[in-house]
Amino acid sequence: MDSSMYLYDVPPVLMEKFCKIIDSGDDSLGWRGLAARIVPSWTEVRRAERLEAIGKSPTRELIWSWAQQNKTVGDLVKVLEDMGHYRALQLFIPQGKHSTLSTQHLAIRQTEHFQCPATLMVDNVGRNHRLVITYSDVIEGTRHFHQDMKISVGSFSAVYRVIKGNETFAVKLFKQVQKASWRKLWDLFRREMEVHHLYQHPNILELLGCYSDGDRYWLVYPYLPNGSLFHRLHDQNVVPPLSWLERLDIIKGTAKAVHHLHMAQPCTVVCGNITSSNILLDERLQPKLSDFGTARLRPHSVSQSCTVTLDTTFGTLGYLPEEYIRDGKLSVSLDVFSLGVVIMEMITGRKAREETPKHTLLRNVLRGEVEDTGSVDSCLQYLDPRAGLCPHSMSFTLLRLALDCTSTRPRNRPTMENVLQVLSQLLPLPCPPEDQPHTLTDEAPAPPASPAQTGQGPSSNPSPSVPVEDDELHSYPVENPQPAPAQGGPCECSQSEVTYLGSGERMDLYGSWPVQCSCSAEVNGLGCEDCRANGFTPCPSDLPQVDNPAKQRMMNKIDLYNRGLLRTEELLSVSMTTQE
Template identity: 30%
Template sequence: MGGAGRSLLRRLPTAAAAALFLLLLLPPTAHSQSTPKENVTFSFSSFDDSFRSTNLTVNGDSSIAQGALQITPDTLNQASYLVNRSGRVLYSQPFKLWEYTPANVNGSSSSSSSNNGNSSSSSNSNSNSNKYVASFSTSFTINVFRQTNTTPGEGIAFLIAPSLDAPPPGSDGGYLGLTNATLDGNASNHFVAVELDTVKQPYDPDDNHVGLDVNGVVSVANASLDLQIAPVAPANYTLWIDYDGGVRRIRVYMAAEGRPQPPSPVLDAPLDLGQFVLQRSYFGFSASTGSDYELNCVLAWNMTVERLRDKKRLPRWALGLAVGLPCAALLLGLIAGLYYVRRRRVGDDPSMLAGALLRSLPGTPREFDYKELKKATNNFDEKMKLGQGGFGTVYEGVLVGAGDNGETIEVAVKKFARANTKGQEEFLAELTIINRLRHRHLVRLIGWCHQNGELLLVYDYMPEGSLDQHLFGGPEKPLLNWARRYNVLSGVASALHYLHNEYDQRVVHRDLKASNVMLDRDFNARLGDFGLARALDVDRTSYADLELDGVPGTLGYIAPECFHTGKATRESDVYGFGAVILEVVCGLRPRCEVGGFHYLVDWVWKLYREGRILEAVDVRLAGDFVGADAERLLLLGLACSHPIPGERPKTQDIMQILLRSMQPPAVPPFKPAFVWPSAVPDGDGETTTTTTASGLTGSSYYASSAGWTSNYVSRDGHVSEDDVPMV
């Protein structure tokens, strides 16, 4: 221990110094090979709709009715309602399915895998061979019903999913609610499914088979069945799926309900879950119908999953130290911090207390050294700049050895523009919010740095840049085709629904725009830039800025009521999403000169009134789009752009509309006048109309992210727009 350390210890209480000494001596813990396995079990003998809010997440065209999970609609009263549907029902809690282990700790699993001929496992890279993979067993009872003299379609699957997201748009038909034509086969899907397929596609052996699907619907293993999945005479079946994480193998059994598990599986195949699924994944079911339909019902479900333990069992005396020493270490840190603060005024090092606060947050991501990020971005070289906005500049960077397996990774480093108190507030707001968000359509935060007055956040690098670059970036970026545009909007809607309804707090993004929608390597949308986002308590409906801060956001995306209230709400986020929809479909910015109008929404509304709404579609697509979907999106964009916040659709409905399972809301032929006060949020986040019209329209006011006073005049005396890409 150096002289500085000894000097500090002399100033600390003796007990604290002793605690630190013991902490340094305590050996590191590891996964113990001799630790007995522990399992997590849940069981549903039948299903009730009350499970929807507690145990199960129901998405797409699924429902819970008649004591069963109806993975696709369960009515036979209207056959047209049953075609081209897809749904998912997932257990709401994730399970940890694999973890990295120290060398040779689980060597027996690796050798066992090789001895069983599992070529997938034995050929794994080092990143997979040193993973401990959990085992699980599940059984469930299904009823796949078809009407007399009809052909069944399409199928049902047991699913291991990366998130609780709804099925992607276009996942009906042969995609079984798992994927769609754009996403099928992508490694980024991170799903594994056991399908029971009742339609023969070109890649299928027949129209009655079981298959193992990995990231796509072209099965990596399949087998024809003797039992009819959808028999002419209705029948229930029980399926058993056993997965052995030690030998990396999955076995599927099937029998009529009430019969015991057969001795031989209908499907026996190698499968390394650690290679394909996310570490924490979700179990459940998906299903679809096509031009032919069937009722896909799950009647009961039992599940047992091995619980992975991160630490070995300690003796009682060591357990006492393990519990007591962190408390002592915390006390030591507080004492050292107080000593340091007394020696230096806080103003001398503004990053000191903020850094201490960040390190104390639960689950805070990795803290990077400033020199490391400086080197990664070539000293923040202008050539590495990805974008610049009101809160800072984003640089591309390369971090050597920073990946989970020590590999080199590409990152985006956001360097905040101001290191003063305001800059720290923005930095802390963004970090504390996005740090706890987990969704496949949100940009992932990797780490942070707060040193020498510099504030930096480190994100996943998005190789395809931002959405607006592909819409307006010129020849260096490929023009997005129609399928990708629809998929991007579906991804943004999914992320927005998560922020508004599925996170433990309501989050309003407050700056939803095309330049804040990033695209990964497969052109999937990732919503980013949480510099303006705020988390709300569940009993609040809006976030009010300080009066001097004015109205946050970007021109063309700000809801008209925000200029009067200074508050951001979920409804104002939906307004911004409506602007993005029209921008993506039309290929024009929300504020533009088009057809004699200054705003895109006004022009589209006129075309809709005249029955020419499809003329608004981006001419660069040269007619290569789906007319029904284009009209659906344009009507949804107008509905989201309604001047009255209470008339805008909720994200739950937006998701259903994009899944094509619900029609867009009725849109009036003339754009309604903006009414103020138009609506007041109630305790449930809904809105109620209160007074009469003022005769003002939403197009009458302008604002920018630079900030506005209550008289709608910019503080710097001019209008500035922030339309550059941000992470």
């Protein structure tokens, strides 16, 4: 292992073994002997004693605090040599090898190639056989990484297509650029391989193989023909565009992947590079989070406000918060911020950072609109019209969530667990757009009127899609009544009396107001939480009827009065008593 590697870059499995060895030692070979050499004051030692009393690893806490000072493996090796703890030294300096940078570099360059362990050869979802690709398959399939086989190019890597029989693969080659040393490429390669190996999830891209050839490193993934989310959102040639149902599924799947990384054991994974370009879509448009070269691992015991400082800014500017751009600080709140920008991107169909006219950031546009008007509803004008119509409750909730995730203060941003709770209350939109009812502000042009609709034909019945109101129609006399116009423009009506009557071939699911809850999981007639969150209201006939004894007595008195069995004075006295 390279002596210049920072301690927070050491694989978590190796660090966990080291902590168990030190925790099991006594006195000078245990955590107290380690603390005597790396802890500046006995206050930290007493704190470690309290952690040991409640069952936590004192070594893990001591090492992580020490790692925040940018300590390296070489510094730890010197401490272990001073302790005389040769068993722990074997974890970082194998027998017969040295940890100097030049020796390891030479060893890597002399390696012909290597392949991932068998555990990395994961099964492809939905297939009954295992995808396997060898070193020679990659070389032959890419024609030695010819330009014609290149799919895309990134800052430190390029992606190539490989076809083997009936299967297609994608190979990510970490390329040597002018300012990037071999050490930088090796770190990117190692981190991405480590995250894929330790933290597998249905919404994280599968890793099928990893290889090295001299100073070239590459990873092999399954090829996803639908490309990236960025491509599906912003390529005008993509037909059809993503619907609201598909967008909601993508948001939920991506949030599940990020939540899995934040809650993973033994260490939290901070992605640091969540963008629409790094969210790939499979054949069922399910999201697959990718590109973990900039990811960082840290123990769960560290508070959420603790960060790791980097010396290089990665990612796209439009997805990064100010604390990262200004100070280079990486924390779990960064991933929440980036996910919020992705949600904004999917809601509006606009890029996170537009080059014209003034390099506008999407989050600044929406946040400025809220600050000017004081209402999130003002942002509804930015909804992507290509996705069709969306229920107000769904669009409002997604906008509110995106604004919370992109808060300028990291402490005000929700955790990924809270994000999933909000998303779990959202239902998809099954109502066809053409069955959506018109609102009072709808200015859609009316269709050509038929003779029956203009009153010139034998029949002048109103269209079945027109809101109907009965009380006002019979309360006022109308001279020369005209037939009701067909639906095509705004109609004035009482909201409480509106009934949407769709065509007989379609069902009005829940795109109109008011709607009825059809959920079977009703409790006390209130319906489920998901239905209430999306605007469902329970059926009035299913609501419990409450009998009013005073009202019933009054109705009985009125009935007696109408039959002449009760005088007016007695009726009025009863009414006044009831009102009092």
